[in-house]
Amino acid sequence: MELKYILESLLFSAQKPLSPAELREVFANAAEQEDADATVKSLKKIKEGELNTALEQLAQDHEAAGRSYRVVCVAGSWQFVTQPEFAPWLKALVGVKARPTRLSQPSLETLAIIAYRQPLTRAEIEQIRGVNVDGVMQTLMERGLVEATGRAEVVGRPSLYGTTTLFLEYFGLKGLEDLPAADELRKIVVVKPPSSPVTADADLATSPPEQLQMPEGGEQKSEAGAPAA
């Protein structure tokens, strides 16, 4: 798989311009995924030079294709942009009364977590969802469903987030105590960031051995992956 196409798919799907450093991070994270294959792993530590060459090539490709968009680099970050001559229709697009947009599944999940666990930090949300929530948080804040409510009294003093009055209105709730099935979600244990200055080995806790035990004879088959069609 050609590097430039991978970069293309990333710029194409990103909600904001990406710098080479951010792109390298994506490659590193992709290689960490459980199901990463050889190609994905081989790109784990891609060099910035290689990235830049491929990005330049990509920009040239799209210039040559002469379609309605281009790949450009602004202030060191790369993105797709539309050509200016289409502005009349794009303006009209923004003005079109959209059907009420559904909140995406990631937004809903994040919102649910915040609703049940507030106030909490972004790191805590990510710990529960298992993925980065930057984009989703931005959407939720833009929509006025979530807001920063203070700062956590831990190292770094990260922002704490909670839901807004608008959130309650949207869902027709009298108050947070009206949320359904609250207990179950509150049960998930989240490791709070240490509230005191940390010692060096705080992070070295290891899993007890019994978590690693596999019944004999089974595990080599589990790699087979896809269920039979």
Place this chain on the structure above:
Amino acid sequence: MELKYILESLLFSAQKPLSPAELREVFANAAEQEDADATVKSLKKIKEGELNTALEQLAQDHEAAGRSYRVVCVAGSWQFVTQPEFAPWLKALVGVKARPTRLSQPSLETLAIIAYRQPLTRAEIEQIRGVNVDGVMQTLMERGLVEATGRAEVVGRPSLYGTTTLFLEYFGLKGLEDLPAADELRKIVVVKPPSSPVTADADLATSPPEQLQMPEGGEQKSEAGAPAA
């Protein structure tokens, strides 16, 4: 300016898939803008047929270009999507796509029957699957993949079921005609309950043997199930 490029720039910039109706609204609104030029005005009342032709052309363009994304039509609305082989990196970028858990085998089978044979009653589904489908139907309805679409004009007026738009979206289908091997499956004749006033055993109607096309015509008369020795 070619129509397809305008459409491309719109799909490219839209926050959600756009239907031909929504696209026409964009063209109409663009022509209403104060600074609309001749080109913009000329496209004010673009015909849906023209739009569709240009959209199909656009999809073909991108298919032929073989880049990391395509233009597709899902459930009647058009959008840009990435190709599946880039998923490892996109997951790392935007987070694992939050999808509900995969459907179970019974759910998939029931869904297939409904998709190809809709509208049909629960009794008709059970006749094909040979088991009670109450639990499965509940799951499918809860997940919004199936809905009641009316009532059969037979004794008891049982509900008729069909698939939803979400069903098409979930499987990435343009429409029901896009279902795999649609023709072949619809060919098997299923006897609907009679639509005239019926006798008590209306639901028990079974197809007479002739209605099932056999590879060789005479076979059903032969001793296919010869007594075991």
Place this chain on the structure above:
Amino acid sequence: MSEYKVKFEVFEGPLDLLLYLIKEEEVDIYEVNLTKLATQFIEYIEMMREFDLEIAGEFLVMASTLMYIKSRELLPVDQRAETEEDEEGADPRWELIRQLVEYKKFKDVAAQLQVLEERQEGIFPRVPGKLEFENTAPVPKPDVSIFDLLNAVNNVLKRFEKRDGTRDIFEDKWTVSEKIEYIIRILSSHEAIRFSELFEDAMSRSEVVCTFLALLELIRLKQLICAQSEDFGEIEIRKRPTSVVVPVAPETPHLTPGTSS
């Protein structure tokens, strides 16, 4: 008793079990020997009964249909024609084959839908950053209800459990023959084994299913017997005392349960 309440939902219904048996015979549905099939089907039902397993009504209905077809086959042809056609004039044997063919087609197409489902998981729609023009429209109200929110909660919970568990979420591919060997191995060193012990180490539903099928197969081959010392007591499995050596290989089905296509 709950530990061995392995329901026979392994097969999604009588048609599914029949397709499995036909597949084992490696014949075309149209060519299948229904009399033999009826015998095998009823054997399975009997074994389920021996295990006190819950047998869904549909299996019993199918068993009686098959019995009927079988008894009908045993009659001389000339006595069969007029008397045994049912009221609607449909040949029950033909009707069953028709049903099997139809069901099989939907099962196949369900597998294709499954491929689409998996493929969709890797397809990402382009969601660009918002366009910025002056005075943008007010933010539309989201079209969600409290139930969507609740659903989202449940999804989080499910995924959390998955991620947190030490168990593999992929389907293990077990084969019945491996499990047959496994059971034989255990019984060569133990006098008897409790039913529940057989499943203790199972990692997944599919493994339970394979072990169970292996057990049924061994009982069918008269290699094992099951005994219950008291009412509602644990079932014990032991080797048949005067066991004839029957090779394991030729008859062992290889399957991934649930996909007998």
